[in-house]
Amino acid sequence: xxxxxxxxxxxxxxxxxxxxxxxxxxxxxxxxxxxxxxxxxxxxxxxxxxxxxxxxxxxxxxxxxxxxxxxxxxxxxxxxxxxxxxxxxxxxxxxxxxxxxxxxxxxxxxxxxxxxxxxxxxxxxxxxxxxxxxxxxxxxxxxxxxxxxxxxxxxxxxxxxxxxxxxxxxxxxxxxxxxxxxxxxxxxxxxxxxxxxxxxxxxxxxxxxxxxxxxxxxxxxxxxxxxxxxxxxxxxxxxxxxxxxxxxxxxxxxxxxxxxxxxxxxxxxxxxxxxxxxxxxxxxx
Numbered sequence: 001x002x003x004x005x006x007x008x009x010x011x012x013x014x015x016x017x018x019x020x021x022x023x024x025x026x027x028x029x030x031x032x033x034x035x036x037x038x039x040x041x042x043x044x045x046x047x048x049x050x051x052x053x054x055x056x057x058x059x060x061x062x063x064x065x066x067x068x069x070x071x072x073x074x075x076x077x078x079x080x081x082x083x084x085x086x087x088x089x090x091x092x093x094x095x096x097x098x099x100x101x102x103x104x105x106x107x108x109x110x111x112x113x114x115x116x117x118x119x120x121x122x123x124x125x126x127x128x129x130x131x132x133x134x135x136x137x138x139x140x141x142x143x144x145x146x147x148x149x150x151x152x153x154x155x156x157x158x159x160x161x162x163x164x165x166x167x168x169x170x171x172x173x174x175x176x177x178x179x180x181x182x183x184x185x186x187x188x189x190x191x192x193x194x195x196x197x198x199x200x201x202x203x204x205x206x207x208x209x210x211x212x213x214x215x216x217x218x219x220x221x222x223x224x225x226x227x228x229x230x231x232x233x234x235x236x237x238x239x240x241x242x243x244x245x246x247x248x249x250x251x252x253x254x255x256x257x258x259x260x261x262x263x264x265x266x267x268x269x270x271x272x273x274x275x276x277x278x279x280x281x282x283x284x285x
Contacts, residue, residue, distance in 0.1 A: 014225055026038065047190035064179050078192060079168065104134060247273070
């Protein structure tokens with residue numbers, strides 16, 4: 001494994017930690033406000049922050065806006081916000097457990113799509129590692145039987161959408177820097193979610209702004225690191241390590257929300273870590 005790939009893996013694991021903190025803060029805020037409302041404010045704040053950062057020097061904004069793949073960048077933003085909104089709607093219809101169980105297939109889809117469209121090498125060890133990680137996720141969330149309906153497959157559609165987003169992120173990383181990619185997905189997402197905002201708008205109370213700022217901070221750091229990770233390693237190499245997100249999210253749930261620590265959580269978490277270690281082997285099965 002190259003030094004660049006190792007750097008990408010470490011960056012991704014750190015990113016999943018901050019994204020888990022973001023999930024915990026989102027869960028807390030969701031108890032007070034509409035989820036769509038929270039995300040609208042989140043993207044407004046993140047978008048404003050990104051613009052302010054881009055104004056730190058003359059010509060910086062123009063440099064960040066400059067992309068060699070504008071269609072791919074806009075598509076990334078639309079795919080990201082679409083996947084997010086479908087997942088949020090799924091939470092209200094089939095619950096968090098079922099939604100995450102079905103969306104857990106996105107790393108498998110990403111590996112497949114990376115091989116088909118990015119021509120990345122898919123070795124047997126990558127397939128096995130992703131499969132082991134997926135098994136760990138399955139054990140943690142204890143999937144339940146679902147009656148078929150359009151709503152029940154919505155998380156799967158969200159997973160496909162996010163997998164395409166992940167592949168496009170890897171594609172644009174070959175020509176655009178992290179700041180450019182982050183700016184475009186933030187800008188497009190903010191614009192897209194603002195359009196239907198009158199339907200669910202509700203002002204955030206001043207006393208809750210602190211938590212909203214924390215949510216935005218965790219989101220900024222997590223997604224910036226996530227985007228940066230794809231500059232150092234192939235998407236198919238990184239995907240098994242994306243399962244650390246659910247592992248850290250379980251820890252956040254136990255510590256801050258008193259979610260029970262079950263045998264399945266421990267066993268599943270162990271398999272997730274094992275899958276991540278397995279992918280780092282140089283040998284091909």
